[in-house]
Amino acid sequence: MIRLEPRPAISGFWTYASPVTAVLLTLITGAFLFAALGQAPLEALHIYFISPIADWYGITELFVKAVPILLCAYGLALCYRAAVWNIGAEGQLLMGGIFASVIAVQFVDSDAWLAMPITMLAGVAGGMVWAGIVAFLKLKMNTNETLSTIMMNYIALNLLLYSVHGPLKDPHGFNFPESALFGDSTLLPILFEGTRLHLGLAFSLLALAATWVFISRSFIGFQIQVMGQDQAAAKMAGFNKTKLVLTVLLICGGLAGLAGAGEVAGPIGQLVPHISPGYGYSAIIVAFLGRLHPVGITLAGLLMALIYMGGEMSQIFLGLPNAITGVFQGLILFFLLSSDVLIRYRIRWASNPMKAGAA
Amino acid sequence: MDLDLLTNILYLTIRTGTPLLLVALGELVCEKSGVLNLGQEGMMLMGAVVGFIAAFYSGNVYLGFAMAACAGIAMSLVFGFVAVTLNANQVATGLALTIFGTGLSAFIGASFEGKTITALPTLAVGFVETIPLIGRPLFAQDAMVYFSWILFIAIYLFFKQGRGGLKVRAAGENPTVGSNLGLPVLKIRYLSIMFGGAMAGLAGGYLSLAYTPLWTENMTAGRGWIALALVVFASWRVGRIMLGAYLFGFASIMHLVLQGFGLSISSNLLATLPYVATIVVLVFLSKNIERLKQFEPMALGKPWHKTH
Missing domain, CATH: 1.10.3470 (ABC transporter involved in vitamin B12 uptake, BtuC)
Incomplete structure (x- = not known):
């Protein structure tokens, strides 16, 4: 189970690291997406x-x-x-x-x-x-x-x-x-x-x-x-x-x-x-x-x-529908919102909620 | 205006209102649990495209609807993870879901534009269909129209009586108190979100499998957003959702009505009517904001996580 632990103050580091993380995650997801579509991932990303x-x-x-x-x-x-x-x-x-x-x-x-x-x-x-x-x-x-x-x-x-x-x-x-x-x-x-x-x-x-x-x-x-x-x-x-x-x-x-x-x-x-x-x-x-x-x-x-x-x-060059633009746009925003969680919270992986609560 | 035209207007009002009724009922349940999902449009589009593709390959339009609901649920789970588990801003997450769904549906549907399927058949009940005026609108619709009526009654009863509706409302009014009393708030919210996703998927499927029946990019044309306004219009009360859905269905087929009066106005201008109507309705409702707030689930849209 993921547990969110509020930070005492908002994280300055993650405020700026979050957009970069979101872009990287989008690129990685893009590579998988291209691979799933039968394209060579790196070559497709390059194109x-x-x-x-x-x-x-x-x-x-x-x-x-x-x-x-x-x-x-x-x-x-x-x-x-x-x-x-x-x-x-x-x-x-x-x-x-x-x-x-x-x-x-x-x-x-x-x-x-x-x-x-x-x-x-x-x-x-x-x-x-x-x-x-x-x-x-x-x-x-x-x-x-x-x-x-x-x-x-x-x-x-x-x-x-x-x-x-x-x-x-x-x-x-x-x-x-x-x-x-x-x-x-x-x-x-x-x-x-x-x-x-x-x-x-x-x-x-x-x-x-x-x-x-x-x-x-x-x-x-x-x-x-x-x-x-x-x-x-x-x-x-x-x-x-x-x-x-x-x-x-x-x-x-x-x-x-x-x-x-x-x-x-x-x-x-x-x-x-x-x-x-x-x-x-x-x-x-x-x-x-x-x-x-x-x-x-x-x-x-x-x-x-x-x-x-x-x-x-x-x-x-790849014969993919132009609408892939919208897929990338949506992915970026999702990843950004998800990484933004780190600005206000620490993420704890708690297998036992009771133990985590005591810590 | 002759009787045939009037019958046809009633018939089409119900057909046009059906996807709105479905998606608005789903959003209502979701909002009752305290979650505001602005991603209706994206979930509808995914339902529409996935349902269409499933029906196209299988030749079975009912399988199409099942897959449309699944697509809506899958999308809603993405929303649930980001907005509920990760506690992100619900408005922004819903918006992301709409942008993502619009893009993804256009992407996977690109090669299906212009393809045709056999539409969902109408189920005439027989002799009652021949009743003048109301016969065809009420008794010669397709299965989804009847299903939406059954669902409407079911949801009405769900909130009117029984513990289920009470639990959903507790999660939406005060999740902390609910949680302290032992309610699994997160689970209730996830289930409500998934129900909303299934309904949005079905509503999208209705457009691509019954209403038009074909797939075009962005074919929902803002119906997901109108549904959000409908929930406000209904002040979170089930009974009024149906009234609202059919009123908007009527506004969408205004060109037929005006034709009946022998008027001809640009179809592009008439196409703005449902959106103008939405704004007008919002304006009238918002004038008395205090009264509106009484009906709104208290924790609506507020991020919440279990603290202990």
């Missing part, structure tokens, strides 16, 4: 985790994938620090993509320099509107945000489908459920010729710096953490809960919306039914794996991007 980033183009693609994940995860981490269980980054990202597209299709034949910034701002607004609804429901109606955000995700997905089948469908697009291709003035500039790496990278670096300063240097960042750890203490100190909850949700929505705008005006270049392979959900894993800290999140986000790329690689 999955090394080959995608073996050249310069691969590395730039890693950042292309990481940008939307990171933008979502920085914002989610703020929410989780405030104990606001927002799992709606996916819906906020989709709304950002829709809002951005509404603006972008107005500029298809225009070369106004303002087209791109306005498109991005529209994306931010879209995400904020979606997160703002959740904030309103939580603050004014007492509605549990976990359930409301997940419902908002499904609503956003259906609104996206409605947009591409209806109002935003390209009139010259042979009836495909897609918007018109965006004009050059709307698209995010490419940073390195011959790659797809776009200005979104700068957005995510800015978000990294901004959220880091926000958490560690601002008074409101401090208030957020107090509220997240002890609601009663925050209330006693007179912190304004409404303001704090609204702040974290709007920042998260804005960043996720920007991620969506960056996708439609970046690598995709138009509004399509599938603008996100679940970036908003994987950002949840990234936020926890990165210990809710912007630097940790950046590392975890790059790993998550690699898992997405590895899925594509294993589809091409």
